[in-house]
Amino acid sequence: MAQRIRLSLLNHGPLLITMLIFFVAYMLGGWMYPTMQKPQVFFNLFINNSSLLIVAIGMTMVVLTRGIDLSVASVLALTTVASAVLLKHGLPPAVVMPLMLLMGITFGFILGSIIHFFKVEPFIVTLMGSFFARGMAYIISLTSVTINNDFYRFLALTSIQIPFLPNAYVYLYALVGPLLLLVTIYIAFFTRFGRTVYAIGNNEHSAALMGLPVGRTKIIVYAFSGFCSALAGIVFSISLLSGYGQYAPSMEMDAIASVVMGGILLTGGVGNVIGTLFGVLINGTIVSILQFNGTLSSWWTRIGVGLLTLVFIGLQSLFYRGKKHA
Amino acid sequence: MNNNSFFRRLRKNQAFWPLIALALILLFDAIYAPTFFKIGILDGHLYGNLIDVINDGAPLMLVAIGMTMVIATGGVDLSVGAVIAISAAMGAVLINPALGNQLISNDILTKDATNTPLWLIVLADLAAGTLCGLWNGILVSRGRIQPMVATLILMVAGRGIAQLITNGQIMTIYYTPYFYFGNGFILGVPVSIYMVAIVFILAWVLVRKTAIGLFVESVGINAKSTYYSGISEQNVKLLAYTFCGFCSAIAGLILSSYVHSADANNIGLFYELDAILSVVMGGTLMAGGRFSLFASVIGALVIWTFTITMYTVGVPANALLAAKAVLVLIVILLYSDYTQRLMNRFFERRGAQHGATH
Numbered sequence: 001m002a003q004r005i006r007l008s009l010l011n012h013g014p015l016l017i018t019m020l021i022f023f024v025a026y027m028l029g030g031w032m033y034p035t036m037q038k039p040q041v042f043f044n045l046f047i048n049n050s051s052l053l054i055v056a057i058g059m060t061m062v063v064l065t066r067g068i069d070l071s072v073a074s075v076l077a078l079t080t081v082a083s084a085v086l087l088k089h090g091l092p093p094a095v096v097m098p099l100m101l102l103m104g105i106t107f108g109f110i111l112g113s114i115i116h117f118f119k120v121e122p123f124i125v126t127l128m129g130s131f132f133a134r135g136m137a138y139i140i141s142l143t144s145v146t147i148n149n150d151f152y153r154f155l156a157l158t159s160i161q162i163p164f165l166p167n168a169y170v171y172l173y174a175l176v177g178p179l180l181l182l183v184t185i186y187i188a189f190f191t192r193f194g195r196t197v198y199a200i201g202n203n204e205h206s207a208a209l210m211g212l213p214v215g216r217t218k219i220i221v222y223a224f225s226g227f228c229s230a231l232a233g234i235v236f237s238i239s240l241l242s243g244y245g246q247y248a249p250s251m252e253m254d255a256i257a258s259v260v261m262g263g264i265l266l267t268g269g270v271g272n273v274i275g276t277l278f279g280v281l282i283n284g285t286i287v288s289i290l291q292f293n294g295t296l297s298s299w300w301t302r303i304g305v306g307l308l309t310l311v312f313i314g315l316q317s318l319f320y321r322g323k324k325h326a
Numbered sequence: 327m328n329n330n331s332f333f334r335r336l337r338k339n340q341a342f343w344p345l346i347a348l349a350l351i352l353l354f355d356a357i358y359a360p361t362f363f364k365i366g367i368l369d370g371h372l373y374g375n376l377i378d379v380i381n382d383g384a385p386l387m388l389v390a391i392g393m394t395m396v397i398a399t400g401g402v403d404l405s406v407g408a409v410i411a412i413s414a415a416m417g418a419v420l421i422n423p424a425l426g427n428q429l430i431s432n433d434i435l436t437k438d439a440t441n442t443p444l445w446l447i448v449l450a451d452l453a454a455g456t457l458c459g460l461w462n463g464i465l466v467s468r469g470r471i472q473p474m475v476a477t478l479i480l481m482v483a484g485r486g487i488a489q490l491i492t493n494g495q496i497m498t499i500y501y502t503p504y505f506y507f508g509n510g511f512i513l514g515v516p517v518s519i520y521m522v523a524i525v526f527i528l529a530w531v532l533v534r535k536t537a538i539g540l541f542v543e544s545v546g547i548n549a550k551s552t553y554y555s556g557i558s559e560q561n562v563k564l565l566a567y568t569f570c571g572f573c574s575a576i577a578g579l580i581l582s583s584y585v586h587s588a589d590a591n592n593i594g595l596f597y598e599l600d601a602i603l604s605v606v607m608g609g610t611l612m613a614g615g616r617f618s619l620f621a622s623v624i625g626a627l628v629i630w631t632f633t634i635t636m637y638t639v640g641v642p643a644n645a646l647l648a649a650k651a652v653l654v655l656i657v658i659l660l661y662s663d664y665t666q667r668l669m670n671r672f673f674e675r676r677g678a679q680h681g682a683t684h
Contacts (some may be wrong), residue, residue, distance in 0.1 A: 026348075114655075118662035121404075121612045123474065127599055128654040135648025142644055245644075253482050298584050299489035299590075306483025313471055313479075 014263030014271075014316060015303060018278045024029065025285045033292040039168040045284040046174045050239060051076065051175035051232035051248070053280045056255040057184050058228025058264075060276045061221050063259050064188075065200045066268025067122040071111065071129035072229040073251035075104055077244070079233025080135040084145035084243025093151045100230050107133065108226020112219035113294075130252070137245035144244040173238045176231065184273050185276045197221060202269030257309045258283050265316060282308065340609035340618035343660070344625045347607070350629050356657075359638045371511035375634055381508075382584075383630030384518035385577035389597055390604035390626040391522075391529050391619055392573030395566040397605050400546040400614030401466060401473030403567060404465045406574040406601055408484025409458045410594030413578030415488040416454045418588035419499035420447045421504060447504070452575045458484065459571015463564035481598070488590035496589040499582065508584025517579045522623070525573060529619055542566060546614025565609070600629055607657050629653075 030037040046053070055072045062069045079100050086096045109134040111129045115122050147153075155172055162168040196217045199207040208214045237243050256266075260280030264271025286304045290296050333521045348459055355362040365374035389406050440447070458480060463474035499505075510517040533539030541562045544552045553559045577597070582588045592609040606612065608621030632653060636646050659665055 013585045034381055114659070118664050120658050122663050124602065124606065124612065124654075127602070128651050128658065130427055131599070131647050131654065132651030135645060135651060137645030139648060155529075250482075253478070256478065257482060260475070266472055297489070297494055299486040299494060302486030303483045305491070306479050306486065309482065310465075313475055314469070317470060 014270075014312075015275045015278075017315060018261060018263045018275050018312075020114045022278045022282050022285065025282060025289070029285060029289045032101045032289070036288065036292055039162070039165045041288065043162065043168055043170050043174075044103055045281055045288065046170055046177065047239075048287070049280050049284045050171075050174045052175050052251060052258065053238040053277065053281070054180055054232035054235060054253055055229050055251060056258045056276045056280050057177070057180055058225035058232075059252075059255045059259050060262070060264055060271070060273050061184070061188070061197060062122075062225045062270055063201075063256075063264055063266055063269060064197050065202065065218055065221050067115065067218070067221070068126065068256070068266075069108075070123055070126040070252050071107070071133055072136070072225065072232075072255055073248040074130040075107055075226060075229035076233040076251065077247045078133040078140075079104065079230045080237040080243035080247050081137045081140045081145060081245050082179075082241075082243070083234060083237050084147050085140055085153070087147055087149045088145060093149060097234055100234055101227060104226040104228075104230025104233070105223050106222040106226070109219060111226070112222030115222065116218050126299065132243065133231045141243070141245065142243050147243065149242045152241060153221055156241055169233060171239070174233045176235050177317070178277075180228070180231070181273060183279055188273050193217065193220070196271055201270070203269075205265035248303075254283060254305070257305050260309050260316075263312070263316070332613070336410035340616070341620040343609060344607050344621055344628055346379045347657075348631060351628065351635055355631075355635055355638070359635065362635065362638055367514070371514040371516075375638060377516065379630045379634050380519050381516040381629065382634070383626055384598065385515070385581050385584075385594075386579045386600055386630060387522045387623045387626040388525055388552055388573045389570075390581070390608070390622040390681045392570030393601040394605050394608065394617050394619055394622040395533070395542060395612055396473070396570045397602070397612060398542045398546045398614055398617035399563050399566045400549065401563065401566070402602065402612070403459075403462060403570045404474060404476065404477040404598045405458065405462060405484055406526060406570065406577075407457050407594040407597040408481050408488065408572035410578035410581060410597055411485050411488035411588075412458060412491070413451045413575040413591050414582035414588040414593050415491040415497070415590055417447050417451045417504065417579060417582055418499055419491050420450055420496075421501045422500055438503070442502055448579065449633055451579045452572060455575020455578060456568055456572045459568040459574070460564070462571065463567030465561040466567060467563040477512055485497060485590055488588075492588060492590050494590075496587055496591075498587045500586075505583050505586065508580050508582075510525070515640040518584075521580065523574060525576060526623065527617060530568070533619070538562070542573050543615055543617065546617075600626075603654055603657070604629055606661065609661070612666060 019145060026036075026042075035041070051198070055076065059069055082103070083096050083100050086099070087093065107129065111125050112220075114120060114125050121171040122145075154259075158172045160172060160175070162170065167186060188197065196207065196212045196214075199210070199212055200214055200217060236247060258279035259276055259277070260266060261282050262271065262275030262277070264275055283305060287301055290298070290301055333337070346588065362375045365372055365376055367373070390412075393403060393406065399612050421440045442450075451497075462477050462480060465471050465472050465479070507517055507521070512520060530573075533542065544555070544557065545559050545562045549559045552562075563616070574594075578594065581593055585593070587593075604625035605617075606620045607625035608618055608623075610617040610622065629650075632650070633646065636649055641649060
C-alpha cells in the first residue's frame with residue numbers, strides 16, 4: 001500500500017505541486033489585494049486566457065510526443081486577420097469558421113508531414129511555419145481589421161451567469177477552452193491514439209518496433225495543434241472583434257511556459273493535460289497580481305514567468321531523477 | 327577519376343552549398359537588379375548594396391559564429407536576441423543613466439555626452455552578455471537542463487531584464503563616439519566587419535589551433551563517451567555557451583550603435599531564428615558534431631543578401647517574412663537526410679563508397 005502511494009505520488013507529484021503553487025499564488029494574491037477574493041477575478045482568468053489555454057492544449061499534445069510547435073502564435077494571428085478580412089467581404093461566419101479550422105489543420109498537417117518524412121527537427125520546421133504564417137498575415141492586411149459581423153458580436157457579448165455565484169459570469173467564448181480540455185483528456189487517456197502519443201514520447205523507436213503507427217500519430221498531433229491554433233485564433237478575434245498580424249507576439253513562449261509549469265516534461269511522454277490548465281492559470285494569476293499591484297511594471301511579468309519556468313524545470317528534473325532511482 | 331574525386335571533395339565541403347546559394351542569389355541580382363553591384367565612394371568610404379549586406383549582416387555573422395559553437399555541442403541557444411537587447415540596454419544606460427528617468431527634462435538628455443568612459447561601456451556590454459552566456463552554460467552543463475529549455479528561460483526573461491535596465495523606455499543615444507561601431511569606417515570599409523573578422527579569427531584559432539574544436543565536436547557526437555575519455559564535457563559546453571553570449575553582446579553593441587538607440591522590445595528580434603538558420607545553412611547538423619565557422623558566416627551572408635535583394639526588387643518588408651520562410655523550407659529540405667540520400671545516390675551511382683557516413 002505504501003509502495004503504491006509512493007508510486008502514485010511520484011507519478012502525479014509534479015501535477016500536485018503545480019496545483020498547490022496555483023492555489024498558494026492565488027491565495028497570496030487574495031491576501032495582498034482583497035479585491036482579488038471576488039469570484040469574478042477567478043473567472044476572469046478563464047476569460048483573459050481563453051485563447052492561451054486552447055493553444056497550450058495543442059502544444060501539450062505536441063510536447064508529449066517529444067516535439068515542439070513554435071508556429072502556434074503566428075497561425076493564431078493569421079487566423080484573426082484572415083477571418084476578419086473574409087467577414088468584411090461578406091462571407092457568413094458559418095463558412096469562415098470551418099474554413100479557418102480547415103486552414104489550421106492543413107497547416108499543421110503539412111508541418112507534421114515535413115517533420116516526419118524528411119526527419120527534420122520539429123523546432124526548425126515549425127519556426128519556418130511561424131515565419132510563413134506571420135508573413136502571410138502581413139500580406140493579407142498590414143493594419144488592424146475590425147469585425148462588424150452580428151454573429152461575432154453576439155458571441156463576444158453573450159455572458160453566462162455562473163450558477164450559485166451572484167455577479168460572476170463568463171463570456172461564451174471562454175467556454176471553448178475548458179470544453180476542448182475535456183475532449184483532449186478523453187483523447188489522451190481513453191483512446192488508442194492517446195496511448196500511442198505517450199508511447200512515442202517515451203521512446204519513438206520502441207513505439208515503432210511495437211508496431212504503433214508512429215508517423216500517422218505524429219502528423220495528426222501537429223494537425224491537432226494547428227487546429228487548436230486556428231480555434232484559438234477564432235476565439236481571439238471574437239474576444240477583440242478584430243484581426244491583426246501583430247496579435248499574440250510571443251504566445252508560443254507563454255504556451256510552452258504554461259506546459260512546463262503544468263508538469264509536462266519537454267522530453268516527452270510524461271505529463272497530464274490537466275496540468276496545462278493549471279500552468280495557464282498560474283500564468284494568468286501572475287499577470288492579475290501585477291495588474292492589481294499597479295505599480296509594478298509589465299516587464300516583471302516576463303521575469304516572473306521566466307523564473308517560475310526555471311523553478312518548475314528544476315522541480316521536474318528532481319522528480320525525474322527520483323523516479324529513475326526508485 | 328581524379329577529376330571526379332575533386333568534385334566529390336568540393337561537394338563534401340561544408341561551405342560548398344552556402345556558397346552555391348550565395349552565387350544563385352547574386353546571379354538573380356545580376357539579372358533583375360544590376361544596381362545591386364554598384365559600389366561607389368561617398369565621403370571617403372565605400373557605399374552600395376553589397377556594403378550594406380556586409381555592414382547590416384555583421385551582427386548576424388557574429389551571432390552565427392557563437393551559435394555554431396553551441397550547436398556543434400548538440401545544443402541550441404534561443405536567448406541570443408534577448409542577450410543582444412540586454413547588452414544594448416546596458417550600453418544605453420551607462421551612457422546616460424538619466425535617460426530612463428522620466429522626471430528629468432528632455433534637453434539635458436539629448437546632449438552628445440556620456441557618463442561613463444567609452445572603454446568601460448564596451449567592457450560592461452561585453453561583460454553583461456558573457457554573464458548571460460555563462461548563466462545559460464551553467465544551466466545546461468551543471469543543471470543538466472535541456473539546452474532549448476534552459477535558454478528559453480533567458481529568452482522569456484531576458485527582454486524583461488533589458489526593460490528593467492532601461493526602465494521600459496526606448497532609449498535614444500546621442501553620444502557620437504558610440505556610433506563608431508555601427509556606422510564608422512576604417513580605410514573605407516565598415517568597422518563592424520573588422521569586428522567580425524577579429525572574432526572570427528579568435529574563434530578559428532581557438533577551435534582549429536587548439537584541441538578545443540575537437541572537444542566541441544566530440545561532445546556533439548557523443549557527450550558520454552567524451553566524458554569517459556577524460557574530457558570535461560561540462561566545461562566544453564560551458565565554454566560554448568559563454569562564447570555565444572560574448573558574440574551576442576558584441577552584436578548588441580553594433581546593433582544599438584547602428585540604430586542609435588536601445589529598444590528592449592525590438593532590438594535583435596528574431597535573431598535567434600536567423601542565427602540558427604545561418605548555422606543550419608552552413609551545413610552544421612542540429613544534432614551536433616562536425617561544424618564549420620566559415621560556412622556559418624557564409625550562411626549569415628546568404629540570409630542578408632537575400633533580405634537586401636528582396637528589398638531591392640521591391641518586395642515589401644512585411645512580405646519578406648513569408649519569402650524567408652520559403653527559403654528556410656528549401657534549405658531544410660535540401661539538408662534533410664532523405665534528400666541527402668537521394669543526392670548521394672545521384673552522384674555516386676555505384677554506391678560503393680557511401681553508407682558508412684552516418
